[in-house]
Amino acid sequence: MLARQAAAGDVRATRRFLETIAPAVVRAVYAMLGTQHPDADDAVQLTLLAVVQALPAFRGECDPRHFAIRIAFRTAAATRRRYRSRFDRLEEVDVDNLEAPFDDPYARLRRQAVLDLVDALSEEQAETMVLRFAMGWKLREIATATNTPFNTVRSRLRLAKDALLRRIQENPALAEALDAPGED
Numbered sequence: 153m154l155a156r157q158a159a160a161g162d163v164r165a166t167r168r169f170l171e172t173i174a175p176a177v178v179r180a181v182y183a184m185l186g187t188q189h190p191d192a193d194d195a196v197q198l199t200l201l202a203v204v205q206a207l208p209a210f211r212g213e214c215d216p217r218h219f220a221i222r223i224a225f226r227t228a229a230a231t232r233r234r235y236r237s238r239f240d241r242l243e244e245v246d247v248d249n250l251e252a253p254f255d256d257p258y259a260r261l262r263r264q265a266v267l268d269l270v271d272a273l274s275e276e277q278a279e280t281m282v283l284r285f286a287m288g289w290k291l292r293e294i295a296t297a298t299n300t301p302f303n304t305v306r307s308r309l310r311l312a313k314d315a316l317l318r319r320i321q322e323n324p325a326l327a328e329a330l331d332a333p334g335e336d
Contacts, residue, residue: 155216159207169207170200173220177203180221183286184228184278186267195231199224218297221287225279232271265330269316277312280305 154172157165177199185192203220210219270278279298283289291309295302320327 153212155207155210155212155219158204159210166204169216170204173203173217174200176217177220177224179287180224180282181228183282184225184270185232186264189231189235191231191235195224195228198231199227202227214297214299218293221283222279222298225282226275229275229278265326269319269326272319273312273315276300277308277315280308281312281316284309 154165154169158169174196178196181192181195181199185195189195199220202223206219206223210216270281273281280294283294283297284291289297291305292302294300295305298305300308320330
């Protein structure tokens with residue numbers, strides 16, 4: 153197994169292993185942070201380093217990509233918290249320059265609204281939502297990858313949906329942002 157060889161220190165195996173998991177890690181980080189987040193690429197690199205460091209502890213009970221994606225979600229969540237705390241200390245932030253200059257403003261507004269909603273969920277609920285809807289995983293796959301009972305995964309997904317719906321209903325501006333016109 154490639155992961156075991158990489159854990160043993162085989163440089164070629166480590167390179168092949170990282171090439172194998174990198175696309176899934178990138179998708180997971182971008183799903184949590186958005187493609188335009190200024191620290192997204194750093195989060196991908198930190199995730200890949202963390203995966204290599206964690207390989208000796210990998211027991212092989214799940215697909216190595218699932219192992220890497222769990223690390224990616226934790227890294228992305230920590231990146232979002234650090235990023236937000238940086239800007240909480242600043243008096244003014246030029247939010248318009250945080251995104252690509254030719255990005256559709258409505259798409260940017262919707263993307264930020266969704267990321268803010270997901271960010272307000274517990275880490276477990278956010279991870280479950282992103283794995284299900286951004287990554288397209290089935291509930292059984294999520295249960296296996298997260299080593300969580302199937303019914304717990306279903307419950308987390310239901311609670312996350314309920315929380316998101318409640319927040320959208322309580323905030324007309326948020327509902328308007330999600331309904332904003334734009335290219336889909």
